[in-house]
Amino acid sequence: MSEKLLDLKNITLSYDGEKILDRINLYVRDKEFITLLGPSGCGKTTTLRIIGGFAFPDEGDVFFEGKRINDLPAYKRPINTVFQRYALFPHLNVYDNVAFGLKVKKLDKKEIDKRVRQMLVLVNLKGFEKRRVSKLSGGQQQRVAIARALVNHPKILLLDEPLGALDLKLRKEMQLELKNIQQQLGITFIYVTHDQEEALTMSDTIVVMKDGEIQQIGTPQDVYNEPKNAFVADFIGESNIFDATMICDGRVEINGVEFDCVDNGFGKDSSVDVVIRPEDIDILPAGASDLTGTVKSVIFKGVHYEITVVCNGLEWLIQTTRSAEEGSEVSLSFTPDNVHVMKRIFEGFSSKIKGRVTAENEVSFLGVTFTREGLSLPEDTEVLLTIPPKSIEVVSEDHSDLIVYLESMVYKGAYNEMIVWAKDEEEEYRSLLVHSMNDEQIATDIGIKFRFDDIMIAPAELPGQKGAEREE
Secondary structure (H helix, E strand, O other), X not given: OOOEEEEEEEEEEEEOOEEEEEEEEEEEEOOOEEEXXXXXXXXXXXXXXXXXXXXXXXXXXXXXXXXEOOOOOHHHOOEEEEOOOOOOOOOOEHHHHHXXXXXXXXXXXXXXXHHHHHHHHHOOOOOOOOOEHHHOOHHHHHHHHHHHHHOOOOOEEEEEOOOOOOXXXXXXXXXXXXXXHHHHHOOEEEEEEOOHHHHHHHOOEEEEEEOOEEEEEEOHHHHHHOOOOHHHHHHOOOOEEEEEEEEEOOEEEEOOEEEEOOOOOOOOOEEEEEEEOHHHOEEEEOOOOOEEEEEEEEEEOOOOEEEEEEEOOEEEEEEEOOOOOXXXXXXXXXXXXXXXXXXXXXXXXXXXXXXXXXXXXXXXXXXXXXXXXXXXXXXXXXXXXXXXXXXXXXXXHHHOOEEXXXXXXXXXXXXXXXXXXXXXXXXXXXXXXXXXXXOXXXXXXXXXXEOHHHOEEEOOOOOXXXXXXXXX
């Protein structure tokens, strides 16, 4: 792969006081197919707009071939964009839509004709030159949009969820076609999607984003097989994700059972997340391993069975070509290199939130006030509250202590681990960890209620958190 073509350094952007991108650092190589992947609102489209010159960062710099281009308008950048809504000209035919940009540049007619016909061959639209775009199918319109963008010979092509309006079969066909076009032309593609399959199918490099931060950068194989945290593991493919304790290097405990692994460097008895992909688990006769449970469900998926087994209260998902009887006892087996240990997003298993002693035996945090008899701290003392996730209950908004924003939710085998956000008195967002059996809609407001007696109070500092950066 060639050297850096595009380099984003410490890109930060806010809208109406809300931070959309937080210190994004990312470089793109020449001739690379790189995909920005993440849920709605993670900042991937905003990143694309900054690259294209349609938005400008509050802080940080954009470099193209080593030159700073922050102030360069979109039309002067060697970058073209294909949007989800193709923005074709309905009054023009296919040929004139593709030729439009070249005519604006006042190129020679023979050069225009040569380029347009080459592009139409490349996108399999030869013979459609005189067809009105309104008479084309969705897939054909998308090909016209791609041809119109590529005919200008850009150094970089930006694609903002261009397959979103297509049906499943056509979308799969176009994934392969886009990759073939990119390889034939040797142009850098920067692709935005929330579809993990698209990212895995087409990309040389995947950038997983969440809340305006980069969570992981790597090849499709690296991101799938070695996720950096529970969010990435849950977002990319099916996963068994469990709370665990790293006993020592090469040894991890999940729900009271110890397993060998190949990870190290997390520290003795540290709190971690463990991911085991369902296709990496074998089903054996009961008693054949230390992990034995009861088959809860068996679903035939065509090429494999999807089996849920409950072991010591945790649900394990297994994808295997072997079937099993519901209600039967089985054992589970996997190799140490299939146990992926990750640092938890939260330190330990509790939330750390700053509060303040507002009166005798009274503490306030996030706009909530509670009493604690015998509190020996003077008034106006800043405190650090440690809140166990099981001490926060998800309730209706009418019965809540606090309305929060549900940012993410990961199933941990026995409960959903939720990360929610609330504003403090200084209008800064603070995160809380919640364990709940409720299934809630991500990216919505929910109500929570605290068990105040479970909250620990002590003076302390909050730990910092950072996003991921790409290795050189």
